[in-house]
Amino acid sequence: MPSADQLVADARKLIPMLKAQAADIERERRVPADVISALADIGLFKLLQPRRFGGYEYGFTEFVRLNLELGQGCGSTAWCATIAMIHNWLVALYPLEAQQDVWSDRDAMVTGAYAPNGTCEAVAGGYRITGRWSFASNCDNSTWAVVCSMLPPAGDGGAPVPGWMLVPRSDFEIEDTWFSAGMxxxxxxxxxxxxxxTVPAYRVLTVPVINSGDAPGSHVHANPLYRLSFTGAAPFTLSSVPVGIAKGALEDFTTMARDKMASWAGGPPRPMAGLHNVQIAIADAAAAIDAAELLLLRDTRHMTSRLAIGDLPTLDDRLMFRRDHSYAATQSAHAATVLFEALGANGGDLGSPIQRAWRDTNVAARHISLAWATTGAMYGRHQLGLKPDGTF
Known part of the structure; x- marks a missing residue:
């Protein structure tokens, strides 16, 4: 089993390849199989997978570190990779029988779409469903999917509850609906x-159980990693990718600025490195990226320290994590924006990686789980003694 540092180093070596393919990946609107294979070859997707099924059982700090590297090469690839990695953690929360179904192929890849949708009827041994579920990232490369439906009440007077259902690729079609300015x-x-x-009952988990710290899989695997709640831990998945994208944009911008001549209104072209607005943009972006990275790594290390002593993150911890998930993504978008704006009209060149980073980070930061207007307010309500709204 490779060390975490080796995995990060191997991911870093892939950055040039990912940079070279980023424009094609954007144009094709999916990550190709050969790129997925390159990631699989270094063992990336085994990061959070249980050792019982050939995985490494590393934690969320290592997870964030990998995303920070991959994002520097290609934001879309990093996003798809992180979706695959987090679902190997999520599958480990299900009953053993469900895990055995998925990992009868140790290299199985899982996507997910979590907004409740479709029809759901309780039948003998499980649930009968139909429906459409949007925003299933990396679905083209996935062999399983998690979809969400409202489960009928278990008894008289009960209320429907959202359930996440594992379905194999043979049970669903993919509708090409993804046409986005970013990611x-x-x-x-x-x-x-x-x-x-029909989805068998053992392949269905309710959202309250997933977030309980006592999911069935926590009794299958001894590692306390599988006691974490999805809502408090999983957003590290999405928040760290735009930080990596912004890091890559900063490196690209700085490299360009060292040698490029820039037009300006006061006379003939002059070295870009000598322009005050360029210098300020670099400082502004670097500070925002550093702050985002430090917050995420501080939080994952704190989470790991809680698990090490047999505790789970407290409510205060989880709300701080959620605040920082959103703030990190917001700062990443800010960093990419100041770099993009410092390029003036030249920044709009579709051959420039800066404009892609600007689009990608701004779209990523607007993901429903990262939106600052709701997630920041959730933290603020808690600090003011009010009941927080949202997922944490």
Missing amino acids: AGTGSKTIRIDAPI
Whole structure:
């Protein structure tokens, strides 16, 4: 098993290849199989997978570190990779029988679409469902999917509850609905189940159970990693990718600025490095990126320290994590924006990686789980003694 440092080093070596393919990946609106294979070859997707099924059982600090590297090469690839990695953690929360179904192929890849949708009927041994589920990133490369439906009440007077259902690729179609200004290469298309299928009960988990710290898989695997709640831990998945994208943009911008001549209104072209607004943009972006990275790594290390003593993150911890997930993504978008704006009209050149980073970070930061207007307010409400709204 490679060390975490080796995995990070191997991911870093892939950055030039990812940079070279980023424009094609965006144009094709999906990550190609050969890029997925290159990531699999270094063991990337085994990061959070249980050792019982050939994985490494590393934690969220290592997870964030990998995303920070991959994002520097291609934001869409990093997003798809992180979706695959987090789902190997999520599958480990299910009953053993479900895990055995998925990992009968140790290299299985899972996508997910979590907004409740479709029809759901309780039947003998499980649930019968149909529906459409949008934003299933990396679905083209996935062999399984998690979809969400409202489960019928278990008894009289009960209320429906959202359930996450594991379905194999043979049970769903992919509808090509992903045409986005940013993160275009993630292939976040729509999963469609037109003819009813039956999902066995052991492949269904309710959202409250997933977030309970006592999911069935926590009794299968001894590592306390599998006691974490999805809502408090999983957003590290999405928040760290735009930080990596912004880091890559800063490196590209700085390299360009060292040698490029820039037009300016006061006379003939002059060295870009001598322009005050360029210098300030570098400082501004670097500070924002450093702050985002430090917050995420501080939080994952704190989370790991809680697990090491047998505790789970407290409510205060989880709300701080959620604040920092959103703030890190927001600062990443800010960093990419100041770099993009410092290029003037030249920044709009579609051959420039800076404009892609600007589009990607701004779209990523607007993901529903990272939106500052709601996530920041959730933290603020808690600090003011009010009940927080949202997922944490």
